[in-house]
Amino acid sequence: MALEKVASVVFRSLAPNRPHHAQWMLTRKCNYRCKGCNVWREQDATELSTSEVIRGLDALRKLGVVEIVFSGGNPLLKEDIDMILEYSSRFFVTTVYDNGSMAVEKVEALKYVDFVAISLDSLDPEKNDYIKGVKGAWKRAMNAIETLQERGVRVGVSPTISQLNLHEIVDFTRYFLNKGIPVWYCLYSYDSPSTDNQLFAIGKKNDEFLITDNKAMVNLCDSLIAMRRENNNIFITNKLLEALKTFYSSGMRTWKCRALNNFFIVDHRGRVAGCHLQEPVASIFDLPEIWDSNEFKTLRKTYSTCNGCIYLCYIFYSLHGNVRGNIQLAREHWKNAKLLLKEPMSQYR
């Protein structure tokens, strides 16, 4: 990460009333068939062109966004993804997800980004492939992690915690930490059936995945808090783990949702919403003008009392959604930037 970018990231992190984080679901194309996912079931070929994506990135820059996570579908299936990642990485802390199937082919493009998250749900190949709905998914993901690490790309592994893998997450985490691979968690959640706009829907209700063993979830949070004392490659904060513990032990939410405040999402057509469960409220191109509008202020108030989901990324950015939280996140990025700067710059540019 260039020093100039690090300085700009810290500067933008400290600006009040600006959104820190955007998740951009670049495409709904996907080559996997995950059981807990709606994306591959509801396809839509209408997408922004490359030049529109670049224009959208300029709008996000104008708005003061610090961090972009590209997801999908599989974002690496998006046409001209190389160009998009290169452009995004110039200005934003850029993360891209892959299900493990495309990363090796796209390794040159991935050298631009700050972080690549490979989704993998189990150390057991059969269980992982069952969840992903595709044979060979485990092998491809493991190969992708190894190849990216060898080629100097900052790669992490991202399991979605569900009832199916809850009891193995500690072992899973240890396994990858021992290999020097950071772990970044998702939590199984699903979109409520009241979502009319299926083109926006991601999580599909599946009883197999629903966490029913609340005690095990609380114990997992305790274990991860203890493990974080020894290893800062566990990409989750204690504050978030404490919030999850309270939620799974008493059902109480200790956070107020900050959708359309500190975070928002963009879909493959460039529509913006507070989160993917809410209706689109703007086009990405209009966002800098509409961000401070009364309409958005009203929506923020509505979302702040919503308890419609437990998607981990949304809880994360809700908990850390103020200047103090941004300072903490900026410190994390600074720490990561230092890690990156330790390695030869030629690997990243």
Ligand code: SF4
């Ligand atoms: S969870 Fe991701 S990889 Fe799996 S089908 Fe959905 S979009 Fe594809």
Ligand code: SF4
């Ligand atoms: S709690 Fe927040 S992120 Fe979840 S559905 Fe409601 S507005 Fe969206």
